[in-house]
Amino acid sequence: MFEIPEDRSHSQTFKVVIIVLAIVAILTLLITIFTEQAFSKSVSNPSYITGVVSRSALTVAISGYGKLVPKTQRGINTISSGHIVEVLQQPGNVVSKGEVILLLNNPKLQRAMETSELALLEEQSNLQLVKAESRQALEDQLGMIRLAKVRLALAQAELTAHEKLKENQVISTLDLHKAKVAWEKEDAVLQMESSRLITLKQTRKSIDESAMYRLEKAKKQRELLVSEVEQLSITASMDGMLTELADDLDIGRYLDEGQVVGMIADLSSYYARINITASDAEFVAPGLLATVSIKGVDMPGLVSRVEPTVTNGSVEIDISFTGSLPASVRPNIDVNAVIEVASHQDALVIERPVGVIRGHRDYSLFVLNEARQQFETRHVSIGDISGDKALVVKGLAQNEQILLQVPSHLASRQQFSIGEIDE
Template identity: 70%
Template sequence: MFEIPKDKNRFAHIKTISIIIITCISLSFIALFFGKNALSSSSSNSPGSLTEVNQGPMLVTVSGYGKLVPKTQRGINTMSSGHIIEVLQQPGNVVNKGDVIIQLNNPKLQRTMETSELALLEQQSNLIQIMAESRQALDDQQGKMRLAKVRLALAQAELSAHEKLKQSQVISVLDLHKAQVAWEQDNAILQMETSRLDTLQQTRKAINNSAQYRLEKAQKQRELLVSEVEQLSIRASMDGMLTELANDLDIGRHLEEGQIVGMIADLSQYYARINITANDAEFVIPGLPAKVAIKGIDIVGNVTRVEPTVNNGSVEIDISFNGNLPSSVRPNIDVNAIIEIADHQNTLVIKRPVGVIRGHRQYSFFVLNDELEQFERRDISIGDIAGEQAQVTAGLHQGERLLLQVPNRLQDRIQFSEGELYD
């Protein structure tokens, strides 16, 4: 037998209908809410909206973004060539002066240093030998001089005796002449030995100096090689943070002398390097006050540098700080900055009309003449611009009103009535 299908549960059917009705009502409320917001936002500067000239303060600022940069940074260079055997530090590590960052190995350099030690010992021995030879040569020559002086003294005594004997007619003139010749001969020998001593002193001094220079050269050569071997340990040149390290520092890779392998930053002093638009940079000069938001804290500072060139539509500026920074500050963190261009305590201010893009220009606006109930075109000078506010420097008075946006059909008119605005 076939059974007749039963009807669905009535309550389940009612429940389904209720859910559909509630969903439709919710969507209607959402559409109405966003529609009103869109309408209100689009009509803020719609044709027919007015702005009134008011007297009051106006703070003009320029905003930008950038990074926190350490004032002192030093590159890490290889002073000796070699192969990497160990990388001991990584970016972000805090290091002290002298800490080893990368260890290199250069067997050829180490062998050369050992050879230089032997060369140094050889030159030391050579200097000792030469100085000993110099002392012996000078002593020998001084001995010859003393002997020559003795011989000359004997010849002098013999000559004096012969002169007395000649006066007594004991000896002949020939004997006296022989004694005189012997004295002259011994005197010439003494003069020659004296000259030889002077020449020998100069010669041996030059030889000693040459040996001393060769020793000093060997010492310098060894010191340089020892320094090069020590520099196979690439060390931190100051206290700070290792902010950069080359990506290709693999074990076994050869590094050439003078190659840059990283960067160390001093953590005690920072400045902010900020990018602002080229249009805003026109009004920024060194010395202007600024605030830099660092990890939710506003730090007061001053503009210290404005880059003279434009790069990709932006200009770089530097901001130095007047106070201490948070202890959690680290290099290259992102920061936002606000630079105070001008602070007007009492000036004429209006809501910025459509078309007013740049300050310190003259614009043509329609100003409401309340007595005639019509709008009249007038040239007005705009000074600074701050967000949705604009400063009026000439052409308007306090309390006057002007159109924020003019319909296309009325833009070429000189004046028109209030009624025409809404036709």
């Protein structure tokens, strides 16, 4: 059998109506609240961003990175060639002046040194012999002169006697003449022997000097070979740290003269070698203040050198320190540096608009005309730039507002109202 549905009561219908009306009221209230919030946000937060020209200090600095470099570094070279016997030091070791780093062996060089010692003894003996011969030759010549003087004196006495006898007519003129000739002969012999003595002195002096030169040559040769043998022990030329040592220093390997085997650094003084970008380098000059961060410690310094050439887009600068460095510093540790390029006090400063990339340029910026409620283009000279701040040189006044980012659809306009920004 089919059941006939009963009619709803009036009370049930009334409840349904009340529920529906309540839901509609709640929805209406929510829509109203969200609409007001959206409107308030659109009023308080406009879609465009402006910057206000203000007066403040502006410090312009650039940063770089690099390493701590010792002021004094010396290469370690081989003076003598030889085979490696022992490697006594490794990079990072602190060494004293004269401390042995490498030991070499060269038997041929040692034999040459022994031979030079024998040659030196030979030249010493030769010099003694030459000097003895010189003394003997000079003594002999002096004896000849003394003998010639005696003969001359005898001839003089005979001549005097003959002159008296001739006066007394005892001897003839011929006898007197013979006596004069004999005297002249003995006088000539004396003059000849005296001249021979002068020549002999010069000759023996040259011979002595030649022997002395050969002796000095033998001494120098021996000293050189002794030094070369001593240089088979490669030592530190100063106090410091062994920062580098060649990788292929195997025992038994042969090293040539003048080969670089390492580097030693003085630990008493350092400077920082910093790399900066080529675009920043044009603003850096010697004498600028700088701060170098060494293991978290900031050390003051001054720019001492700017490399004139660009390598791979960067430029090297050197920073010397004005204070004492921490005792823990070591060569070649990584450091960061900040160089103060310029400092301005009480200057006109703005937030850097989009498109303002480089300093010391003129830019066309949109400046707010409050009376007309529109942005208008104006030529503005920008000076130094530091981060998101820029120095105004000309074209803006304090408290003026500029548009920091121009919408693309208004970029070609010279002016536009505020309302057009959101269109």
